[in-house]
Amino acid sequence: MSRLACIDGAILKPEDAKVSVYDRGFLYGDSVFETIRTYGGRAFALDEHMRRLERSALRVAIPMPLDRHSLAVEVERAIHVAGNAESYARVMLSRGSGPLGLDASLATRPLRVVLIEPLKLLPASMYRDGVSVITQRTERAGDAAHGAKVGNYLASVLALRDAKAQGAHEVLIVDVAGRVVEGTTSNVFIVRGATLVTPPEEAGILPGITRAHLLSIAADAGLSVELSPITPADVLAADEVFLTSSLREVLPVVKVDGQPIGAGAPGPRTRALHLAFRRHVGLGSAPPPWEG
Ligand SMILES: Cc1ncc(COP(=O)(O)O)c(C=O)c1O
Incomplete structure (x- = not known):
């Protein structure tokens, strides 16, 4: 059973996964995300989740750093590396870091993070x-x-x-x-x-x-x-x-x-x-x- 993080495509141990305190997801909740689970080790409805992420990003004007197919491949790879029987995946896209201030144009490079955990079900x-x-x-x-x-x-x-x-x-x-x-x-x-x-x-x-x-x-x-x-x-x-x-x-x-x-x-x-x-x-x- 393992947990990992993938930040801008780099797979990291949870303890090594760090993002900037100037990230707007942290400062303002200026981010969008998806929660996905696997069945039989494969991400369920991955394309639908990626489409919804793309729609969410468009709705709040965060540019997609990767097209949704490439992002789906990244999620599948992270799930594969984690190697859990069943996984939970959280895929996040923040507007990125920049100087303090609400103005969205202060950040120019969106940040993407994928977190993988072993799936925990309700009792x-x-x-x-x-x-x-x-x-x-x-x-x-x-x-x-x-x-x-x-x-x-x-x-x-x-x-x-x-x-x-x-x-x-x-x-x-x-x-x-x-x-x-x-x-x-x-x-x-x-x-x-x-x-x-x-x-x-x-x-x-x-x-x-x-x-x-x-x-x-x-x-x-x-x-x-x-x-x-x-x-x-x-x-x-x-x-x-x-x-x-x-x-x-x-x-x-x-x-x-x-x-x-x-x-x-x-x-x-x-x-x-x-x-x-x-x-x-x-x-x-x-x-x-x-x-x-
Ligand atoms: C506000 C809200 N509504 C509904 C849902 C259920 O959506 P889904 O079936 O895609 O997990 C979620 C999921 O986290 C949610 O955050």
Whole structure:
């Protein structure tokens, strides 16, 4: 099992991986990133992640230091060198270093960093029993640039602190219009009968890659899809609620603000979708995470 960092293409031990204190990612959160995991040792949906990184970079006007195909090769190489059975990869692009000052033109050379870690999964009990979440009116990480995965998650860090203090796993972020948009690091879905409902991209969500894959296979689990705004009341009235992200896959939510959802246990639609997703990523014959 190994951890490593790759800075501007150079592979380094974690203890040797250093960036400047003048890096704007550090100074201002002036950066974009992706979180990727492997299945069978191969980065899942790598091209989609690289496309989203490219879109994020374009959205915040950070020039891509490498084209997305070359960056994908760099990520694959770093995963290969780390040699873990399964890895987590964080790919970051900052505007680079320069004199102090917000003016973006003070930095001219973007910095790219790839961090590889052995993949750590959530405990089986979270999938078996489901998790609690809270709702909170707060900003989203992407509010400064909708749809971009930007480096500054401060509002989410603070919201998550509140969630942890209440024994909850995640925060369902409520926007100014009073709608539930997404989690701090996840997308949110509710199940109503045989319909899967999730906020549309226009709600300003991060278009999750797990979300997109799940929407594409919902029919295999016998569900129709509705992309529409949801309110906290819709969440509380749902038959089932779950979160998606690259690292969580499909995580059942059984309590929101202390109130049970449906029967207060992971529901059959969530289970069916999760199994369909596992088949989709080639893990159809592996034991599901709730049996782990
Ligand atoms: C704000 C936000 N929404 C949604 C997601 C889920 O996206 P994905 O499924 O691509 O991991 C993330 C992932 O970290 C996120 O940070």
